Amino acid sequence: MQYDPVLSVRNLETHCFTPKGVLKAVDGVSFDLHSGQSMGLVGESGSGKSMVCNSIIRLLPRHGVRTVGGQVIFSGRDILGISESEMRRVRGREIGMILQDPLMSLNPVFTVGNQVGEMYRLHPQAEDGRPIHQRVLDVLRKVAIPSPEQRARQYPFQFSGGMRQRTVAAIALAGRPKVLIADEPTTSLDVTIQDQFLCLLKELQEQEGMCLILVTHDLGIVAETCDNVAVMYAGRIVEVGPVREVLMRPAHPYTEALLRAIPKPGGRGTRLYQIDGEPPNLLDPPPGCPFQPRCARAMPICARTTPPMKADENGRAAACWASDIEEVRA
Amino acid sequence: MNTVTNGLAWARLGSGWRRLPIFPVILLAPMVIFGILGTHIAPYDPGATNPVNALKPPSWLIGEGFSHLFGTDYLGRDVFSRVIAGARASLTVSVVGVGIAGCVGICAGLVSGYFGGWAETILMRLVDIQMSMPPILLALLLSASLGTGLWMVIFVVAVVFWTNYARVLRGEVLSVRQRDYVVMARVLGCRSHTILRRHILPNVIDSALVVASLQLGAAVILEASLSFLGLGVQPPAIAWGKMIAEAKLYLATAWWLPFFPGLALVITVLGANMLGDWLRDRLDPKLRNS
Amino acid sequence: MSETGDLIPLLELRGVTKYYPVKVGGFLKSRRCLLKAVDGADCSVLPGESFGIAGESGSGKTTMGRLVLRLEKPTDGEVLFAGQDIAQLPSTELAEYRMSVQAVFQDASGSLNPRMRIKDIVAEPLRIHMRMSKAEISERCRTIVEQVGLPQRVLEGFPHELSGGQKQRVAIARAMIRKPRMLLLDEPVSALDVSVRAQVLNLLSDMQEKFGLTYMMISHDLGTLGHVSTTLAVMYLGRIVEVGRTEELYERPLHPYTQALFQAMPVPDPTRVKRAPSIRGEIGSALELPQGCRFAPRCPRRMPVCTELNPTLVEAAPRHRVACHLHHDPS
Numbered sequence: 001m002q003y004d005p006v007l008s009v010r011n012l013e014t015h016c017f018t019p020k021g022v023l024k025a026v027d028g029v030s031f032d033l034h035s036g037q038s039m040g041l042v043g044e045s046g047s048g049k050s051m052v053c054n055s056i057i058r059l060l061p062r063h064g065v066r067t068v069g070g071q072v073i074f075s076g077r078d079i080l081g082i083s084e085s086e087m088r089r090v091r092g093r094e095i096g097m098i099l100q101d102p103l104m105s106l107n108p109v110f111t112v113g114n115q116v117g118e119m120y121r122l123h124p125q126a127e128d129g130r131p132i133h134q135r136v137l138d139v140l141r142k143v144a145i146p147s148p149e150q151r152a153r154q155y156p157f158q159f160s161g162g163m164r165q166r167t168v169a170a171i172a173l174a175g176r177p178k179v180l181i182a183d184e185p186t187t188s189l190d191v192t193i194q195d196q197f198l199c200l201l202k203e204l205q206e207q208e209g210m211c212l213i214l215v216t217h218d219l220g221i222v223a224e225t226c227d228n229v230a231v232m233y234a235g236r237i238v239e240v241g242p243v244r245e246v247l248m249r250p251a252h253p254y255t256e257a258l259l260r261a262i263p264k265p266g267g268r269g270t271r272l273y274q275i276d277g278e279p280p281n282l283l284d285p286p287p288g289c290p291f292q293p294r295c296a297r298a299m300p301i302c303a304r305t306t307p308p309m310k311a312d313e314n315g316r317a318a319a320c321w322a323s324d325i326e327e328v329r330a
Numbered sequence: 331m332n333t334v335t336n337g338l339a340w341a342r343l344g345s346g347w348r349r350l351p352i353f354p355v356i357l358l359a360p361m362v363i364f365g366i367l368g369t370h371i372a373p374y375d376p377g378a379t380n381p382v383n384a385l386k387p388p389s390w391l392i393g394e395g396f397s398h399l400f401g402t403d404y405l406g407r408d409v410f411s412r413v414i415a416g417a418r419a420s421l422t423v424s425v426v427g428v429g430i431a432g433c434v435g436i437c438a439g440l441v442s443g444y445f446g447g448w449a450e451t452i453l454m455r456l457v458d459i460q461m462s463m464p465p466i467l468l469a470l471l472l473s474a475s476l477g478t479g480l481w482m483v484i485f486v487v488a489v490v491f492w493t494n495y496a497r498v499l500r501g502e503v504l505s506v507r508q509r510d511y512v513v514m515a516r517v518l519g520c521r522s523h524t525i526l527r528r529h530i531l532p533n534v535i536d537s538a539l540v541v542a543s544l545q546l547g548a549a550v551i552l553e554a555s556l557s558f559l560g561l562g563v564q565p566p567a568i569a570w571g572k573m574i575a576e577a578k579l580y581l582a583t584a585w586w587l588p589f590f591p592g593l594a595l596v597i598t599v600l601g602a603n604m605l606g607d608w609l610r611d612r613l614d615p616k617l618r619n620s
Numbered sequence: 621m622s623e624t625g626d627l628i629p630l631l632e633l634r635g636v637t638k639y640y641p642v643k644v645g646g647f648l649k650s651r652r653c654l655l656k657a658v659d660g661a662d663c664s665v666l667p668g669e670s671f672g673i674a675g676e677s678g679s680g681k682t683t684m685g686r687l688v689l690r691l692e693k694p695t696d697g698e699v700l701f702a703g704q705d706i707a708q709l710p711s712t713e714l715a716e717y718r719m720s721v722q723a724v725f726q727d728a729s730g731s732l733n734p735r736m737r738i739k740d741i742v743a744e745p746l747r748i749h750m751r752m753s754k755a756e757i758s759e760r761c762r763t764i765v766e767q768v769g770l771p772q773r774v775l776e777g778f779p780h781e782l783s784g785g786q787k788q789r790v791a792i793a794r795a796m797i798r799k800p801r802m803l804l805l806d807e808p809v810s811a812l813d814v815s816v817r818a819q820v821l822n823l824l825s826d827m828q829e830k831f832g833l834t835y836m837m838i839s840h841d842l843g844t845l846g847h848v849s850t851t852l853a854v855m856y857l858g859r860i861v862e863v864g865r866t867e868e869l870y871e872r873p874l875h876p877y878t879q880a881l882f883q884a885m886p887v888p889d890p891t892r893v894k895r896a897p898s899i900r901g902e903i904g905s906a907l908e909l910p911q912g913c914r915f916a917p918r919c920p921r922r923m924p925v926c927t928e929l930n931p932t933l934v935e936a937a938p939r940h941r942v943a944c945h946l947h948h949d950p951s
Contacts, residue, residue, distance in 0.1 A: 044813035160902050190676035191840060195884035195897045217813065220843075220886025224894050244890040259888060261818035265846025265870045268670075271822050272847070275815040278783050294815075510731035514794075517689050518745045519718030528744075532735035615735060615778040 005032035006211050007179050012070035014055045023282045025051040027235035038212035040222030043232035049215045053181045057095055058087055093123050096172035100184040102164035106156040112167050113152030119174035143170045162193035179211045198225050223247055231255045234280050234290035241316035251318035251325050254291045297322045351608040357601030364417035372411035377566050380406030385584050401586040412568050413594050419569035424549035427487025432542055435495025440526055443503025457493045465490045473561035480563050487549045498541050502534040536610040543606025547599030570595050629664035630834050635697035636661045638683050653907050657683040659858040670835040672849030678903045680858040681838045685806045689723055722795035726807035728787035732779040739775040745798045768793045785816035802834040842885045854878045857914040864940030874942040877915045
């Protein structure tokens with residue numbers, strides 16, 4: 001790529017220190033996000049996809065979870081190294097976040113307008129002289145909340161699930177972030193509401209020229225919303241590339257198995273492709289490739305050495321000894 | 331994230347002492363032994379007066395060896411012997427009283443939480459009425475109208491404390507009965523009493539234990555308050571609360587009079603709370619096997 | 621369903637209605653309302669088939685399940701199992717019904733009592749009505765646990781020691797141990813990861829084949845329903861809006877809501893051309909139902925008649941019924 005990425009994650013390592021040992025929740029994750037791109041971060045529960053996001057914005061859930069290595073380069077500097085007060089300026093203003101449960105991310109005792117306006121009060125932008133109230137209405141309009149004047153005066157409990165998630169999106173967008181991280185934003189929504197929300201998200205992303213990181217477990221959502229996809233397994237990215245390429249021609253056996261394991265209409269009577277076993281216990285990961293004990297194409301080398309990421313010139317990469325990606329050497 | 335939460339549970343268990351109740355046992359064992367053996371192991375007759383020897387500080391403080399470990403009171407009675415003798419009444423009142431309160435309160439909580447309807451209305455209004463009264467007033471009313479004595483004090487403790495269990499348990503039952511495993515038990519065709527016994531009670535009992543361990547202390551204090559007002563156990567019976575109440579005139583001059591029964595009380599309450607904690611962890615299979 | 625005359629439905633719902641009285645409004649201005657969770661549902665489940673119920677939250681699909689399990693009694697209408705109204709069953713026959721119809725719920729960890737060992741959980745159905753020796757009970761436990769693909773050692777453990785998929789297998793083992801005729805599956809795989817979901821769905825289809833079970837599956841996930849069910853009913857605000865053979869419904873959905881639902885379903889196919897959502901807004905409240913068709917306020921093909929008359933389920937094609945004015949033949 002000839003231009004610099006907006007966000008570049010290099011060898012990110014976040015570990016949980018438990019009395020039973022060190023759990024490598026994120027184990028050497030790297031990816032680049034270029035201007036205006038959207039990337040889906042896909043994985044099953046425990047694969048570390050949410051932990052990657054939390055590490056990027058440096059909001060780790062509790063004590064004993066630390067980012068121990070790697071870099072997150074955002075507008076030319078490593079934001080893992082900056083002070084907490086500088087980081088606060090980055091959060092919200094430059095990197096916004098939407099969490100899974102909208103009811104949990106809204107404070108029930110303040111009006112919606114108040115909560116959306118908080119972003120403007122925290123980060124006064126001198127260039128815009130309009131009153132906060134006006135700007136709140138603008139952003140509520142942007143996320144397609146009908147009759148924002150009345151809605152801004154209401155409390156979260158008066159909103160439906162989809163509207164609450166739009167409000168959360170409005171709060172995230174209020175700071176006009178360059179990167180928006182959405183962590184399973186539609187898991188608690190119904191399918192028709194999910195569809196509407198994802199369309200809105202995509203529209204806003206294109207309008208504002210933001211980068212989007214969409215964390216999800218649903219490859220269908222990725223196919224419809226993202227440009228690129230990174231598939232995570234056991235704290236690592238096992239495959240990354242343009243959505244079309246990865247979903248049509250998966251290079252990693254895990255991606256392939258995931259795609260084949262999705263129940264589809266009309267599949268009655270046929271057995272689903274199933275991945276036997278369970279994701280590994282990260283306190284005691286298997287030797288070599290973490291997917292090797294469940295992999296249908298495992299070879300002797302897989303249990304010995306962890307496969308390196310092999311990347312081709314199109315930004316397609318997979319960490320598998322069996323993948324047919326032709327590596328380009330820099 | 332499963333492994334993470336498991337790790338958390340493990341950490342909550344703490345290292346070492348909570349696995350075996352060594353600490354609470356060390357605290358409670360002497361009190362229980364005092365309570366059972368009582369006067370048999372006391373160095374002096376707890377009721378024997380000796381006016382010549384009145385209000386002596388602990389003997390080891392004034393270089394008189396171990397004759398009166400905790401000193402003597404205003405009648406020259408040995409405080410150590412009286413603390414040992416008082417354990418029986420204090421422990422009986424708190425353990426039996428809180429136990430009875432627990433049985434009644436747990437039943438009330440289970441019934442009103444699980445069945446609801448008129449039973450709930452009646453029980454919970456009763457609880458509300460009782461909780462709106464200061465407990466000491468209620469205890470006074472009961473003691474004044476029913477008389478005094480050890481069993482009366484136990485009865486008063488039971489009446490005063492059952493409401494806490496009923497309230498806490500009802501709330502817990504309300505949440506547990508919504509769980510899928512209770513619904514499943516109905517689908518399987520379990521009868522109500524089986525559901526209550528096998529599926530609800532084991533999942534709410536730890537809250538009852540927490541209430542109990544907190545109330546043990548409160549019961550000893552209630553006993554003391556009643557004694558203070560002359561409505562507790564009657565002389566010549568001895569109880570810690572009564573000893574503290576009697577010592578009120580000598581607070582400035584003879585600190586050992588309230589101090590040692592008070593210490594016994596604190597140790598008992600602390601031990602009971604720790605035992606409650608430990609029991610709760612023991613009863614939770616999530617914490618037991620990790 | 622006259623063309624299936626020789627097959628007597630195992631389960632039949634006739635005009636089943638469930639209203640809950642609720643209080644709405646504030647402290648002073650509260651008024652009593654009826655929450656119409658299920659409002660006149662008709663359907664029949666044939667023996668050996670998999671009957672799917674699709675719907676969003678608030679559609680009444682969970683209440684349908686509770687009615688079938690007799691956790692609730694219908695306000696009106698009948699739930700017939702093998703021709704008998706389950707609301708009227710005397711207690712001995714109710715016990716038998718409880719034996720014939722079992723359930724598996726979404727939240728596997730929630731449906732297993734955390735204080736009981738797996739062996740006691742699995743064996744519980746046997747202890748309730750059956751007189752069996754301990755040896756027999758543990759033998760049955762071992763067999764069923766093997767059949768659901770769990771190692772024997774889990775029997776001694778507690779639910780929290782198992783993974784999500786294993787817990788769901790335990791729930792299936794418990795449901796299957798008394799050899800029921802029908803299983804009600806309420807979102808059985810929604811909480812599971814994709815790779816584990818496939819395992820559980822395969823297990824369910826093996827079980828059905830082996831024991832000739834009838835399934836009633838409730839889900840919001842059209843992919844899973846399409847994979848499992850032979851007949852599919854789509855619910856919206858307490859009413860079945862469309863019901864028919866699954867393939868038929870997927871190929872030729874007639875109700876605008878069914879169409880919208882299928883369109884909104886995310887498909888991991890990057891070649892599929894994504895169209896803008898055809899319906900806006902959200903499912904209404906079952907407390908304040910609109911006059912006429914309940915879907916009318918969101919319907920992209922609303923006609924004047926839709927806001928006046930509530931359409932009934934009519935046969936639009938063989939074994940395909942739909943409740944929509946677009947498909948009402950005036951003749």
